[in-house]
Amino acid sequence: MYTTILEPKMVKDEKSTVTETPETKTKIHVENLNLFYGEKQALFDVSIDIKEKEVTALIGPSGCGKSTFLRTLNRMNDLIEGVKISGKIIIDDENIYESNDVIKLRTKVGMVFQKPNLFPMSIYDNVAYGPRMQGIKNKAILNEIVENSLRGAAIWDEVQDRLKSSALGLSGGQQQRVCIARAIAMKPDVILMDEPTSALDPISTLKIEELIAAMKKDYTIVIVTHNMQQAARVSDKTAFFLNGEIIEFDETSKIFSMPSDQRTEDYVTGRFG
Amino acid sequence: MRKLKDLILLGLLWFAAFLTVAVLVTIVGFIFYKGIGLISFDFIFGDYSPSGGGGIWPMVVTTIYTIVISLLIATPVGILAAVYLQEYAKQGRMVRIIRFATESLTGIPSIIYGLFGAVFFVTTLKLGMSIIAASLTLTIIILPVIIRTTEESLKTVPQSYREGSLALGTTKLQTLYKVILPSAMPGILSGIILSMGRIIGESAAIFLTAGTVAAMPESIFSSARTLTVHSYLVTQEAGDIELAAAIGIILIAIILILNFSATWISKKLNKADY
Numbered sequence: 065m066y067t068t069i070l071e072p073k074m075v076k077d078e079k080s081t082v083t084e085t086p087e088t089k090t091k092i093h094v095e096n097l098n099l100f101y102g103e104k105q106a107l108f109d110v111s112i113d114i115k116e117k118e119v120t121a122l123i124g125p126s127g128c129g130k131s132t133f134l135r136t137l138n139r140m141n142d143l144i145e146g147v148k149i150s151g152k153i154i155i156d157d158e159n160i161y162e163s164n165d166v167i168k169l170r171t172k173v174g175m176v177f178q179k180p181n182l183f184p185m186s187i188y189d190n191v192a193y194g195p196r197m198q199g200i201k202n203k204a205i206l207n208e209i210v211e212n213s214l215r216g217a218a219i220w221d222e223v224q225d226r227l228k229s230s231a232l233g234l235s236g237g238q239q240q241r242v243c244i245a246r247a248i249a250m251k252p253d254v255i256l257m258d259e260p261t262s263a264l265d266p267i268s269t270l271k272i273e274e275l276i277a278a279m280k281k282d283y284t285i286v287i288v289t290h291n292m293q294q295a296a297r298v299s300d301k302t303a304f305f306l307n308g309e310i311i312e313f314d315e316t317s318k319i320f321s322m323p324s325d326q327r328t329e330d331y332v333t334g335r336f337g
Numbered sequence: 338m339r340k341l342k343d344l345i346l347l348g349l350l351w352f353a354a355f356l357t358v359a360v361l362v363t364i365v366g367f368i369f370y371k372g373i374g375l376i377s378f379d380f381i382f383g384d385y386s387p388s389g390g391g392g393i394w395p396m397v398v399t400t401i402y403t404i405v406i407s408l409l410i411a412t413p414v415g416i417l418a419a420v421y422l423q424e425y426a427k428q429g430r431m432v433r434i435i436r437f438a439t440e441s442l443t444g445i446p447s448i449i450y451g452l453f454g455a456v457f458f459v460t461t462l463k464l465g466m467s468i469i470a471a472s473l474t475l476t477i478i479i480l481p482v483i484i485r486t487t488e489e490s491l492k493t494v495p496q497s498y499r500e501g502s503l504a505l506g507t508t509k510l511q512t513l514y515k516v517i518l519p520s521a522m523p524g525i526l527s528g529i530i531l532s533m534g535r536i537i538g539e540s541a542a543i544f545l546t547a548g549t550v551a552a553m554p555e556s557i558f559s560s561a562r563t564l565t566v567h568s569y570l571v572t573q574e575a576g577d578i579e580l581a582a583a584i585g586i587i588l589i590a591i592i593l594i595l596n597f598s599a600t601w602i603s604k605k606l607n608k609a610d611y
Contacts (some may be wrong), residue, residue, distance in 0.1 A: 167506045171505075250505060
């Protein structure tokens, strides 16, 4: 399974390295990011440029800091007491840790979590939740946002007849796609995904992966995954994290076929992790 | 052999359940048996007559006053305090001390609260023996109950709801108001129901702060007598068990009505979300 999936990617990559134009805009620029949980340092001098409308995968063993890093991008780590951060994260020419408008940042940078975390409300209310909190009250506008978001998350056909029933009655995979719809409803530029399929069965996982591939044309996606095949299948670039550092960041195909660092090679070939 | 053990255990479980129900049925049965003969429209809605044979309407009104006033004060204060402790306060020494204090408060015998109320509300604040002094004393009694139950139910709201809401660019207050409190509602409500039980069951603290005037209260600043105090006095002074039992029936009815309406309100609130 592993090789059959990797093969076409490698071929495609040779083309894409040729066609890649220098114009591909950097969406998120991270420079010398250090993060401490109290006294314990969790991220060490992380620097990375995440390009617009690409899928960037973050891989690495458990506890390597990939989720911590992801959560710095929409400042979700602010919720944890005792977190200190130094360095720069610039999204669209703005250092997100200098500006104090976390609300604005989080409407621009959406997030999908490891486990589906829909609220105990109807499907409709879940998707409309974000826009409503932004002050949108007009029924027609809300209806349109909800429909477009659910379509964007490839779940409209499955739920259009029961928008008013509880979201918690859906299957795990459907719930996760409604979570994606809920994120899309905010019209974000960037969507962060923290192991979005780790709680799902293979078929639901496949659907989410197809969805990610389709969403790439509209959104910049950063996805944390512990599943290397998934990284290989869905991402354009891959960053390999180890002990809070980025060991290697490159085209996904290169990371999986000829990584330049021995540790990356050991990890992707399954020698540890 | 294993089957026998199973059977014995099942028997024990059955017996424990039976015992609990039996005690309840016996008490309620006794009260109904003794008191039902006195229950009539005039008994419930008639004015009290010191010479005997009158109704208990003034006490019903006083009881409802104390419930409503103490809940009106204790519920918002208690919920806000719990929200602060659970959602906003830095979890450190101070919060631990406050938690310990509220927990200790739930264990203090109510007569101590009554004495405090008599000294502070009745005398120092010059409220006199009155419904308001009793209600304020009751407020202090139920406040820890409401704070504890609200805190516990806030704890059961999954962290992922908070994260999910905040990640959508909402403020902490919006998250609290739209997601956390609605999810915690059933627990908060059970705290309120529990408090109502405490208020209705209270006699010592009310006796010391509202007095025992058996007449229709003119206002919340009047001295008055609640049903529980009345039932205590008629048993104590006149030894009239039938009358006390009849009052018991009315108390049970009030508790049932309040419980059902609280559950009904919570269901309504939940439906509104879907």
